[in-house]
Amino acid sequence: MLVLGIESSCDETGIAIYDSDKGLLGHTLHSQIKLHSLYGGVVPELASRDHIKYIIPLIDQLLRDNSISIDSIDSIAYTAGPGLSGALLVGSTLAEALAYSLNIPSIPVHHLEGHLLAPMLEDDKPSFPFLALLVSGGHSQLIDVKGIGQYEILGDTLDDAAGEAFDKTAKLLGLGYPGGAALSELANEGVAKFELPRPLFHTHGFDFSFSGLKTAVLTLVKKQPKLTNTIKANIAFAFQESITDVLVKKSIKALKHTGYKRLVVSGGVGANKKLREKLILHSKSENFTAYFPKLEFCTDNGAMIALAGALRAHLSSKNDYKFSVQPRWKLSETESTF
Ligand code: KG4
Ligand code: ZN
Numbered sequence: 001m002l003v004l005g006i007e008s009s010c011d012e013t014g015i016a017i018y019d020s021d022k023g024l025l026g027h028t029l030h031s032q033i034k035l036h037s038l039y040g041g042v043v044p045e046l047a048s049r050d051h052i053k054y055i056i057p058l059i060d061q062l063l064r065d066n067s068i069s070i071d072s073i074d075s076i077a078y079t080a081g082p083g084l085s086g087a088l089l090v091g092s093t094l095a096e097a098l099a100y101s102l103n104i105p106s107i108p109v110h111h112l113e114g115h116l117l118a119p120m121l122e123d124d125k126p127s128f129p130f131l132a133l134l135v136s137g138g139h140s141q142l143i144d145v146k147g148i149g150q151y152e153i154l155g156d157t158l159d160d161a162a163g164e165a166f167d168k169t170a171k172l173l174g175l176g177y178p179g180g181a182a183l184s185e186l187a188n189e190g191v192a193k194f195e196l197p198r199p200l201f202h203t204h205g206f207d208f209s210f211s212g213l214k215t216a217v218l219t220l221v222k223k224q225p226k227l228t229n230t231i232k233a234n235i236a237f238a239f240q241e242s243i244t245d246v247l248v249k250k251s252i253k254a255l256k257h258t259g260y261k262r263l264v265v266s267g268g269v270g271a272n273k274k275l276r277e278k279l280i281l282h283s284k285s286e287n288f289t290a291y292f293p294k295l296e297f298c299t300d301n302g303a304m305i306a307l308a309g310a311l312r313a314h315l316s317s318k319n320d321y322k323f324s325v326q327p328r329w330k331l332s333e334t335e336s337t338f
Helices: 033-037 044-065 085-102 111-121 162-172 180-187 211-223 229-258 273-286 303-312
Strands: 002-007 012-019 023-031 075-081 106-110 130-135 140-147 150-155 262-266 289-291
Touching (some): 002 044, 012 044, 012 303, 023 044, 023 303, 044 085, 075 111, 106 111, 111 130, 111 303, 130 229, 140 229, 150 229, 162 211, 180 273, 229 273, 273 289
Parallel strands (some): 130 262
Antiparallel strands (some): 002 012, 130 140, 140 150
């Protein structure tokens, strides 16, 4: 079965074709980072317009590059939420209209479900059940994943998400938007000079809180007589150490709580090298296996949506075509909303 996947929830237009027998056949992506970086953050209206501009040419190009005719597509999966409503509507409208015209099913996919299933794009796939650490620009969650659609949120962020904390700290250090990857690169040039708090490190639950960490960085920055590149790198180093220590500690705690031996890491912050290194190191001493998507599938992409659609196809009884999105769709409600 061939599934066309469409992602347009935020600032990336991602398109992919997934074959349920052969795996991922191809994918393509247009990033809007340049467009939004002028404004220091995503401008929703500009995001919607840019998705409109690129979405059809990207689908055409991908089909052509893979010598696949649109008529051989069996179903169309698209991100139906959560995300920016205008941006979501571009993908949903196109997917539903195209599916209707081809008389094939459309499959609304939860964006976070796409993220947490992304490691299944790899050859060495995790099997169910597993614990997922989902760390993106909008979310920091520890999820007990028992199967497709069976998600129990064990821990969530009480304020800023991990990616948001990376981005805000990067902005404080003058690294532009979105600064997660840039901050991580700068951190790799730094050394252990400063100590920053590790929020909720010793608490019993699995929740995260990163806004205090960002404030601590602000206080540290203000204390510096001159913000040289070396000092910036050392602050970035301290920030990255602190946030990754918290993510690793809570993940190990949740693994012990669930009794699972498989940890899936996904979302944009899952691309962080330091986080990956620490988890791999601890996986040996704590006896678990860590699964990561390829770097290109950590951040938003169409492949994870096509894959989630393929895994959901048999569960989806949907044959009506409706142009509705769920900008605030909860992961725990994937079975009831559409
Ligand atoms: O999953 P994603 O593409 O979008 C959302 O669904 O939010 O995640 C984007 C987030 C941004 O906050 C970005 O700064 C962060 O992931 N990010 C990173 C790295 N690469 C992307 N954070 C830390 N280290 C990285 N290497
Ligand atoms: Zn995402």
